[in-house]
Amino acid sequence: MNVPGLGEIDLRRINQAIRDLATGGTNAFGAGAVTLTVGATETEVQDRSAAPGSLPMLCLTSAAAAAAQPFLHEARAGSFVLGHQPAGPGATLRYELRRP
Numbered sequence: 001m002n003v004p005g006l007g008e009i010d011l012r013r014i015n016q017a018i019r020d021l022a023t024g025g026t027n028a029f030g031a032g033a034v035t036l037t038v039g040a041t042e043t044e045v046q047d048r049s050a051a052p053g054s055l056p057m058l059c060l061t062s063a064a065a066a067a068a069q070p071f072l073h074e075a076r077a078g079s080f081v082l083g084h085q086p087a088g089p090g091a092t093l094r095y096e097l098r099r100p
Contacts, residue, residue, distance in 0.1 A: 003017060030049030030050070030097035031097065033092065034092070034095065036065060036070065036084055036092075038088065038091075039086050040086065041085065042073060045080050045081070046078065047080065047097065049097050050076065050077070050097060051077055052075055052077065054098065054099065055072065056072060056080055056095040056096070056098075057097075058070060058094075058095050059093060059095070060093045061093055062091060062093075065093045067088065068086070
């Protein structure tokens with residue numbers, strides 16, 4: 001998504017940013033997929049875009065992932081950790097990283 005600066009005066013850039021938002025654009029800077037570690041209660045996800053304070057927005061893509069009830073445990077430089085109930089096989093999800 002095109003994000004104009006605070007001092008932007010070009011109406012075309014401002015209009016494009018509004019159009020991007022209206023059609024589902026985001027200011028996310030990373031995305032990916034992960035399968036939770038079977039039987040574990042934490043899964044570390046390596047993503048070089050991750051940083052302390054970044055927020056992965058989770059989209060559960062399987063019933064096993066929904067049953068595991070994943071949540072953000074910790075965001076670090078280069079990775080983040082998901083906490084969850086003991087995961088069963090096939091617990092997959094997608095994520096999109098948001099800026100801190």
